[in-house]
Amino acid sequence: MKVMVLGKATERSEAGEFGSAEEFAAMDLFNEQLVEAGVVLAADGLQPTSKGKRVAFDADGNTTVIDGPFAETKELVAGFSIWEVASMDEAVEWVKRSPLRDTEVELRKVLDAEDFDESFAAEIAAAEERRRAEPTARS
């Protein structure tokens, strides 16, 4: 299963600080272990929210663009990875091995087919049947 790993922002990350050389080296070593275990599908850091945007939708679909930075530092995301692991427990154990300090990491299972309930699955299947019934240009 895939798990999205969300590294939360800190005051330092929001200030655009990258951390010390030691912190970098420790993180590199950790990432290397993850890659050597065949776990990593994607991983990237994000710029601080001062360089980000938000697009808000009202009930009618009108949009408002809001420039960063945003408040509630602890709720913001500073980086993400997508891991392929056997279980959420494995992902948790991996995170515990990371050299991060004084922050929080959030783990979220990526939705897959098994997560949809049967009625929704049936709905998708029906929509697909309709689409497949339409004549195609070539088999």
Add this chain to the structure above:
Amino acid sequence: MTSATQQAIDGVWRIESARLIAGLARIVGDVGLAEDLAQDALVAALEQWPESGVPDNPGAWLMAVARRRGVDTIRRAATLQRKVELLGRELSDHETPMDEIEFDPHVEDDVLRLMFTACHPLLSVEARVALTLKMVAGLSTEEIARAFLVKTTTMAARITRAKQALTEANVPFEVPVGEELADRLSSVLEAVYLVFNEGYTATAGEQWARAELCQEAMRLGRMLAALAAGESETHALVALMEIQASRLRARTGSDGEIVTLDKQDRARWDRLLITHGLATLDRAEEIGGTGSYAIQAKIAACHARAPRAEDTDWVRIASLYGDLVALTRSPIVELNRAVAVSMADGPAAGLAVTDGLLDVAALRNYHLLPSVRGDLLAKLGRSMEARAEFERAAELTSNEAERAHLLARASSS
């Protein structure tokens, strides 16, 4: 036992087992014994951690326990040897006390050695697969048995026999070098790809367990690609598996039937796997990219890059199949080339390729040859000949659903 601790142990085991077994195998020189010691350590963790809590460094804890058991085992063996000595027989020199051997935290090379040893060519490919899933992927014997639809006792016996075979043959715990490397590497890649295909082509059994096999295979492949990064084919195999697996969601219809590539809803393809797979293929091509997995991955990539089925670059696919035929000399690959040629240059051109296969003994009873010919003849409007080919194909297939499908095509030709 608290379930939270049990879950933590499961997670720790997935992460640590390969490193643990590999580190132990280097010390004791026998992967079978190393695996037994690691299992002993796991049992100790299951007994103690619910009381004591999960240690701060669970990997080091497991290693310490396993080493202690190893020392006991070797002492017992040494005692036995002293008794043997009294009988006037020769003592072997395997008496290095384990406590004096420093544990090397950089065990990644050991994990690579473990993969090469578990996939030693003296073992059947089934035995290699079982040992790799057990020792490198950290699956339980029950899980492996369930995935391969055999009894747990059968799988346990297979694993025991494989471990014994390695011990008896005194297989050294090492990564082969020089000329031996290519052969040994293909033995590893073959086992990993078999795990993948076992999951990918599953037609029976518990579907979830089979889909897990694809994930295990991709993970093993990525490990191998990271640890043997200089070998182009390791990256190529990862790319091939990831691009194929990207279609898993789209290739089964609502009734569990297989949906062929041209009819799949491409919006359901896994874009992340495609992106990772294509990037991995680039890496394979940077350092080679002429091996058989690389060519197959390039073919898979042609499909992955086409937004719609009709956008598929069949000219390139036909040419890649030509490369694959030149490399493998396989008539089945040539048959695939015929299909690609028919898509690129029309059914007559494809049919001409299959003409060259009519006298090949290996395909005499292979139902897909008349099946493909029937399809091409039908497209050319040669319905009498098409019907005869479909009927012949129906006679040859052992799959009932396929026979019905072929007979239906015969009667509509």
